[in-house]
Amino acid sequence: MSKQPQQKLTNTDQNGVSVIQSQAHCSVGNSAGTTAGLQQVPQLVPVNAGGGGKATPSSKMKKTILDKESDEYRQRRERNNLAVKKSRMRSKQKAQDTQQRVNELKEENERLEAKIKLLSKELSVLKDLFLEHAHNLADNVQPNTAATVTPGDLCNTNNSQ
Amino acid sequence: MSKQPQQKLTNTDQNGVSVIQSQAHCSVGNSAGTTAGLQQVPQLVPVNAGGGGKATPSSKMKKTILDKESDEYRQRRERNNLAVKKSRMRSKQKAQDTQQRVNELKEENERLEAKIKLLSKELSVLKDLFLEHAHNLADNVQPNTAATVTPGDLCNTNNSQ
DNA sequence: CAGAATTGCGCAATAT
DNA sequence: GATATTGCGCAATTCT
Numbered sequence: 001m002s003k004q005p006q007q008k009l010t011n012t013d014q015n016g017v018s019v020i021q022s023q024a025h026c027s028v029g030n031s032a033g034t035t036a037g038l039q040q041v042p043q044l045v046p047v048n049a050g051g052g053g054k055a056t057p058s059s060k061m062k063k064t065i066l067d068k069e070s071d072e073y074r075q076r077r078e079r080n081n082l083a084v085k086k087s088r089m090r091s092k093q094k095a096q097d098t099q100q101r102v103n104e105l106k107e108e109n110e111r112l113e114a115k116i117k118l119l120s121k122e123l124s125v126l127k128d129l130f131l132e133h134a135h136n137l138a139d140n141v142q143p144n145t146a147a148t149v150t151p152g153d154l155c156n157t158n159n160s161q
Numbered sequence: 162m163s164k165q166p167q168q169k170l171t172n173t174d175q176n177g178v179s180v181i182q183s184q185a186h187c188s189v190g191n192s193a194g195t196t197a198g199l200q201q202v203p204q205l206v207p208v209n210a211g212g213g214g215k216a217t218p219s220s221k222m223k224k225t226i227l228d229k230e231s232d233e234y235r236q237r238r239e240r241n242n243l244a245v246k247k248s249r250m251r252s253k254q255k256a257q258d259t260q261q262r263v264n265e266l267k268e269e270n271e272r273l274e275a276k277i278k279l280l281s282k283e284l285s286v287l288k289d290l291f292l293e294h295a296h297n298l299a300d301n302v303q304p305n306t307a308a309t310v311t312p313g314d315l316c317n318t319n320n321s322q
Numbered sequence: 323c324a325g326a327a328t329t330g331c332g333c334a335a336t337a338t
Numbered sequence: 339g340a341t342a343t344t345g346c347g348c349a350a351t352t353c354t
Contacts, residue, residue, distance in 0.1 A: 076325090077347080080327090081348085083325090083327055083328085084327085084346085085346080087329090088328095088346095090327095098259050098260055101263050102263055105263065106266060108270060109266060112273035112274060112277060115277055116280065120280060126284070126287045127287070237340095240340085240341080241332085243341095244341055244342055245342085248343060248344090249330090252343090
C-alpha cells in the first residue's frame with residue numbers, strides 16, 4: 001500500500017495518449033441525438049505490431065493492443081470505473097473516520113485531563129491534612145483534639161468518571 | 162462546498178468524444194517509440210458553430226465554443242492541471258497530518274491514563290492511612306505510638322510527568 | 323492469466 | 339477573471 005510506482009513523468013507529457021471523454025452532458029435531455037456537433041470518436045487504431053503482427057502475446061509485445069471497440073474492452077473499463085469509484089469512496093470515508101477519531105480522542109483527552117486535575121487536588125488536600133496532623137503530633141497535642149478531620153469526607157471520592 | 166452537481170450521468174456512456182491531444186510538444190524524446198504503438202490522431206474538430214463562427218460570446222452561445230486548439234484553452238487547461246495537482250497534494254497531506262494527529266493524541270491519552278492510575282493509587286494509599294489512623298484514635302491509642310506514618314514519604318509525589 | 327484495488331493524471335463543472 | 343475543489347473516466351501498476 002502506498003508507493004508511487006507510476007513513472008514520475010515530469011509534467012511534460014511524454015507520450016500522451018489521452019482522451020477526452022465526457023462532454024456529453026450538455027443539456028439536460030441530451031438523450032437522443034440532441035448533441036449538436038460533436039463528432040464522434042476518432043478511433044485510435046493500433047498501428048501496431050511491430051514487424052510480425054504477432055497475435056500471440058509472446059515475449060515483448062504489450063498486450064494484444066486493446067481495441068477500443070471491443071466489448072471486452074468496454075466491459076473492463078466499466079468494471080474498473082466502478083472499482084475506482086468504490087475505492088475513492090472508501091478512501092474518503094476513511095479520511096472522515098480519521099477526522100472523527102481525532103475529535104473523539106480530543107474529548108477523551110479533556111476528560112482525562114479534568115480527572116487528573118481533580119485527583120491532584122484531592123491528593124494535595126490530603127497531604128496538607130497529613131502535614132498538619134504531623135505537626136500537631138510533633139507539638140504534642142492531645143490526640144482527641146487532633147481529630148480535625150473526618151475520614152468520611154474523603155471516602156466519597158469515587159469520581160464516577 | 163460539497164454538493165454534487167455534476168450530472169450523475171448513469172454510467173452508460175452516452176456519447177463519448179475522445180481525442181488525443183498532446184503529441185504536440187512531444188519533443189523531448191519521449192524517446193523513440195517507447196510507447197508501443199499508439200498512433201496519434203485524429204484531432205477532433207468541433208464541428209460546430211452553427212453558421213457563422215462567432216468569435217464573440219454573445220447571448221446564447223456556450224462560450225466561444227472552446228477551441229481545443231486555442232492557445233488560451235491550452236493555457237487554461239495547463240494552469241488548471243497544475244491547480245489540481247496542488248490541491249490533491251494538499252488534500253493528501255492533510256489526511257496524513259490528521260492520521261498523525263491521531264497517533265499523537267493516542268500517545269497523550271496513554272500518558273494521561275497512566276498518570277491517573279498513579280494518582281489514584283497514591284490517593285488510595287493516603288486514604289487507607291487516614292482510616293487506619295482514625296481507627297487508632299477511636300481506639301484511644303497513645304498519640305505518640307500512632308505515628309505510624311511519616312508525611313515525608315508522601316511529599317515526593319511530584320510525578321515529574 | 324484474470325479481476326479487483328490503487329494511484330497519477332487530465333478534463334470539465336463548480337465553488338470560492 | 340483566476341485559482342481551488344470535486345466527480346469522473348482512462349491507463350498503468352499492484353495486490354489477490
